[in-house]
Amino acid sequence: MFVRAVVYTKFGPPEVLRLVERPTPEPKPNEVLIRVHATTVTSAESGMRQGRPLWGRVIIGLTGPRRAMRTLGIELSGEIAAIGEKVTRFRLGDKVFGFAGFQPGANADYMCLRQTASLAIKPANTTFAQAAAAVDGSSTALFFLRDKANIKPGQRVLVIGASGSIGTYAVQLAKHFGAHVTGVCSTRNLDLVRELGADDVVDYTTEDFTKRGERYDIVFDTVGKSSYRRCRRVLRDDGVYLPTTGLVTNNLLTAWTAMRRGPKVKAGMSVEKSEALVLLRDLIEADSLRIVVDKTYPLERVTDAHRYVDQGRKRGNVVVTLIDD
Incomplete structure (x- = not known):
């Protein structure tokens, strides 16, 4: 056939x-x-x-x-x-x-x-x-927030690309783990990101999130629209920058920041997803x-x-x- x-x-x-x-x-x-x-x-x-x-x-x-x-x-x-x-x-x-x-x-x-x-x-x-x-979006968000950043209740999390395939899950999972969540997206997606549970939203077309005076425990760039260099200024001293793109460069930054004081970069790739899918299925159900x-x-x-x-x-x-x- x-x-x-x-x-x-x-x-x-x-x-x-x-x-x-x-x-x-x-x-x-x-x-x-x-x-x-x-x-x-x-x-x-x-x-x-x-x-x-x-x-x-x-x-x-x-x-x-x-x-x-x-x-x-x-x-x-x-x-x-x-x-x-x-x-x-x-x-x-x-x-x-x-x-x-x-x-x-x-x-x-x-x-x-x-x-x-x-x-x-x-x-x-x-x-x-x-x-x-x-x-993929949900399991990738889970991998970075839980396994890479070791997210904890009460932490402040910034999600860049909060309306995308990874970002929509990142907002919800960060809230599930008890974090205060700020989502960065365009004007047309502000309401969606709020509906998903974001405590605060930033419209990147009118506002620069690095100039708000806020500091975060985790900055999760789900779309590759920023960089560690730019986000470092809004991270706490023990904060974590999570990039989902630029694997080669960010793996080097992961190694470099691990040897230094200050915010860390934690890059990686989630390939084995069976355990994550069972957990995510339970959340969906x-x-x-x-x-x-x-x-x-x-x-x-x-x-x-x-x-x-x-x-x-x-x-x-x-x-x-x-x-x-």
């Missing part, structure tokens, strides 16, 4: 993406075959499609996408359609959500993942579209974590979804559906 998949064989604008048919993949003994109901388009995938950042081509391909990278899609939700003979973690028909990581491929009707991959049973109170949007979906496109319009993400103005998440909920 042939199924749909979106592929690209060269770096470039959204138009390099093509919808093709290919044979249904077969799971290996330790893999599950997932019938994908929904996936997303993230800013990271926009960069992968364009071959950016340049250092990332070591992973995705020097002059064009490696064969394993020719189908995008790192977040997904769907149903287990087949299981390998050694699989014990999942059953046929299980409704799952998860993260493909360095093995993207969710822009297709079916994809295989190891049973040890970042997969979990999806939240019972969400659609598949919502579940797909509840994977308890109505303690809101999923923000900006726009939804069918798979046939994945090019339009990439065009929209390329604008850099999405609120929360952009979802691509393969099966209507």
Whole structure:
């Protein structure tokens, strides 16, 4: 049987993406075959499609996408359609959500993942579209706030890009952990960020957060729109700057600041997400974590979804559906 998949064989604008048919993949003994109901388009995938950042081509391909990278899609939700003979973690028909990581491929009707991959049973109170949007942004926010910054009740947290796919979860999770949260976003997103629980908001189009006279225990830059050099002035002496982009530079800063007095940089990458997904699922099912979906496109319009993400103005998440909920 042939199924749909979106592929690209060269770096470039959204138009390099093509919808093709290919044979249904077969799971290996330790893999599950997932019938994908929904996936997303993230800013990271926009960069992968364009071959950016340049250092990332070591992973995705020097002059064009490696064969394993020719189908995008790192977040997904769907149903287990087949299981390998050694699989014990999942059953046929299980409704799952998860993260493909360095093995993207969710822009297709079916994809295989190891049973040890970042997969979990999806939240019972969400659609598949919502579940797909509840994977990478939420788990990344949790990784940085809990695991990197060791967030504590009563701390003051500044979230830059508070209306984005990571930022919307960062605001809510910081509040969940008992922090006082200030969100930085544009004018049109101020109300959304307040609704998510922010105690204070800063409109970056009219105000510079570094000139407010406030100091923070944690500055979480979820969109790469600032820098440690700029944010250091608003951090407490024992404060932490959390960057989600500029991995090479910020890893060097992490090492440098660890050896010095003053605020620290704590960079990193969250790849293993299974434990986080279980915790986040529980929060979602308890109505303690809101999923923000900006726009939804069918798979046939994945090019339009990439065009929209390329604008850099999405609120929360952009979802691509393969099966209507």
